[in-house]
Amino acid sequence: MTVFKKPHALTDVPMHYCPGCTHGIVHRLVAEVIDELGIEGTTIGIAPVGCSVMAYNYFNCDMIEAAHGRAPAVATGVKRADPSNIVFTYQGDGDLASIGMAETVHAAARNENITVIFINNAIYGMTGGQMAPTSLPGQVTQTSPYGRDVNHCGYPIRVCELLSELEGPEYLARVTVNSVKNVNNAKKAIKKAFQNQVEGKGFSLVEVVSSCPTNWGMTPKQALEWIDEKMLPYYPLGVYKDRSGSQEAQK
């Protein structure tokens, strides 16, 4: 009996990501959820600009490449044009939390019925390791060689907490993929985010705390440990908003 194989919603091509990059794990989780919900034929994905810019090569569903940061706006158009489609965006921290912050916040405020997968690895990966809006205080990057100085560059943005203050969004959760247990929890959150859209509940965002071994200057194993040591204290895991879930709990 086969207990694990590549999901059908992933294409059979080698991924261009660096060795040990957790993008591949998250791609697989999204593809597994698409398989399990049986929505491959109606799903339209929106690829971002960033390391995952070529995500359209890896998903078997229809994909659109959006301008930098504009994936939630494109997803809004696709979803409103034909609400029977299942629309998800897959964005990194430079895309979603920097140039695309306006689109993200307004899509959440309007409670657009889309699913957003947000990869937070605290650095700009594709452009070579510059400081991102999510880089940690004191983190050494190409553009902060002495560590991020919060007096000069400000503080990192916690996207889930920020959006949880809005009335709009349906579901906001932060997960990570640095261990088998956390990968399984991440899959549950991603599945709920897609299930919410199928049921027409509204805007669901899953923030995945990820690693970037190449630009952090670590081995893949050290990078996963660094998530536990440095990133999770600043970006605590958990469900930040689950509107219908908490209503059901009150009943």
Next chain:
Amino acid sequence: MAKLTFKTDYCKGCGLCVDACPKKVLRLSPDKINPKGHHPVEAVNMDACIGCAFCATMCPDCIIEVER
């Protein structure tokens, strides 16, 4: 009896599967090199494999298929 199938040409030798394995079944091959130029994963102790699929769960490139 568990069975692992590796698509070694796609392996990037990151070693996350090796660390995830609770039974120390896997290693990065010290002498083989795949077309991408990486040392691919190989099973050295298949008798100990329990088919838990932890390796496949952590593999970013989805190269491992697990049968049990």
